[in-house]
Amino acid sequence: MPRLENLATLIRRRLVLRAMLGSTVTVAVMAGAFAVVLAIAWPWAPKWLPWTVVALGPLVGWWRARRAMPDDEAIVMFVDRRLDAGEAIVTAWEVGDDAPAFLVPTIEAAKRRLDEADPAVLRPSLGVSRAAWLPAALVFFAAAFLAPVPTGHGAGGGTSTQVRIENAEALTRIERLAREERDPARRHELDEIAREARELQRQLAQGMERREAEERLEELRHRLEATRRRQTADEQRARDAALEALAREPEMQRALEERDLESLDRSVERAAARREAADRERARDALRNAAAAARREGDEGLAQSLLQRERLLERRQEQAALARELAEALPELEGQRVSRALDRLARDGDGNQLTREMVDAMRD
Numbered sequence: 065m066p067r068l069e070n071l072a073t074l075i076r077r078r079l080v081l082r083a084m085l086g087s088t089v090t091v092a093v094m095a096g097a098f099a100v101v102l103a104i105a106w107p108w109a110p111k112w113l114p115w116t117v118v119a120l121g122p123l124v125g126w127w128r129a130r131r132a133m134p135d136d137e138a139i140v141m142f143v144d145r146r147l148d149a150g151e152a153i154v155t156a157w158e159v160g161d162d163a164p165a166f167l168v169p170t171i172e173a174a175k176r177r178l179d180e181a182d183p184a185v186l187r188p189s190l191g192v193s194r195a196a197w198l199p200a201a202l203v204f205f206a207a208a209f210l211a212p213v214p215t216g217h218g219a220g221g222g223t224s225t226q227v228r229i230e231n232a233e234a235l236t237r238i239e240r241l242a243r244e245e246r247d248p249a250r251r252h253e254l255d256e257i258a259r260e261a262r263e264l265q266r267q268l269a270q271g272m273e274r275r276e277a278e279e280r281l282e283e284l285r286h287r288l289e290a291t292r293r294r295q296t297a298d299e300q301r302a303r304d305a306a307l308e309a310l311a312r313e314p315e316m317q318r319a320l321e322e323r324d325l326e327s328l329d330r331s332v333e334r335a336a337a338r339r340e341a342a343d344r345e346r347a348r349d350a351l352r353n354a355a356a357a358a359r360r361e362g363d364e365g366l367a368q369s370l371l372q373r374e375r376l377l378e379r380r381q382e383q384a385a386l387a388r389e390l391a392e393a394l395p396e397l398e399g400q401r402v403s404r405a406l407d408r409l410a411r412d413g414d415g416n417q418l419t420r421e422m423v424d425a426m427r428d
Contacts, residue, residue, distance in 0.1 A: 081190065082190050084129065091124060095115070257288060257291075287372030299363055302363030355368075
């Protein structure tokens with residue numbers, strides 16, 4: 065059946081692409097960490113060297129996907145269950161062109177299902193949640209790039225305390241912060257910090273004492289941290305109102321109170337993985353009410369941030385529901401690996417891991 069072959073090809077390509085993306089993110093994080101270690105242990109090493117390792121990510125993903133690719137039977141079973149064909153597609157695939165007369169209606173039903181199938185329903189998830197680790201990789205690479213490099217080095221010579229950096233991206237970002245800030249008072253303070261950052265960047269390009277550069281960078285970092293932590297009275301009232309609305313979700317409330325957006329995202333994903341619909345609805349209502357409370361107090365930025373978390377919860381909830389649906393549709397695959405993946409789903413909201421385990425179980 066040509067239609068079935070086309071859909072199977074689509075599924076296999078999607079699995080390969082997902083593996084390539086996942087491996088690229090993993091290798092990027094590892095390469096970033098390696099870049100930091102290299103910058104500390106061997107500061108004169110070429111800055112581009114760790115980037116070459118990132119190119120291995122897609123190759124590793126392609127190799128892993130080819131090794132773990134489900135066979136034809138597993139793909140056909142997957143298509144049959146996703147299309148709710150009642151094993152008609154499996155039967156049509158098994159008998160091939162020499163179908164007995166009594167199976168002709170089944171074959172026709174399978175063809176109709178395949179012709180009406182929406183390819184989007186059959187595409188495996190790309191696992192885009194892994195992309196959340198990309199900022200960590202970028203931070204590693206930025207730290208390695210900004211690591212000061214002594215100007216004098218050699219096998220027998222002494223080390224110089226002079227450092228020289230042509231383009232300090234972190235200092236350039238400070239200038240962008242000042243341009244994007246809308247609060248006049250904070251913008252004025254960021255402008256002052258940006259002026260010092262430009263002067264420091266000029267001196268780094270010419271070369272300056274390493275200790276002095278480190279001290280001034282640390283001073284700028286502390287000043288930026290201080291401006292970030294200060295809030296206006298209106299912003300504090302809006303945050304307090306949002307915290308009160310999140311009273312029934314203590315994990316989200318604590319993350320918002322500490323202004324830890326990463327922890328807030330994790331708590332939202334865990335809430336999306338709750339098995340009881342009432343518990344998931346409670347989390348959604350809490351985020352929606354917190355956003356409304358922040359908006360009433362005049363903090364539209366905080367309101368939009370909370371609404372983004374509500375949308376994140378909805379996406380993760382749909383992902384978790386699909387994972388459970390797949391698990392229930394293939395009861396014969398309820399092995400130890402799938403059970404562990406289901407436990408991780410309830411604990412962390414990791415639907416991608418569950419999907420991978422089910423594909424592996426089909427292959428086995």
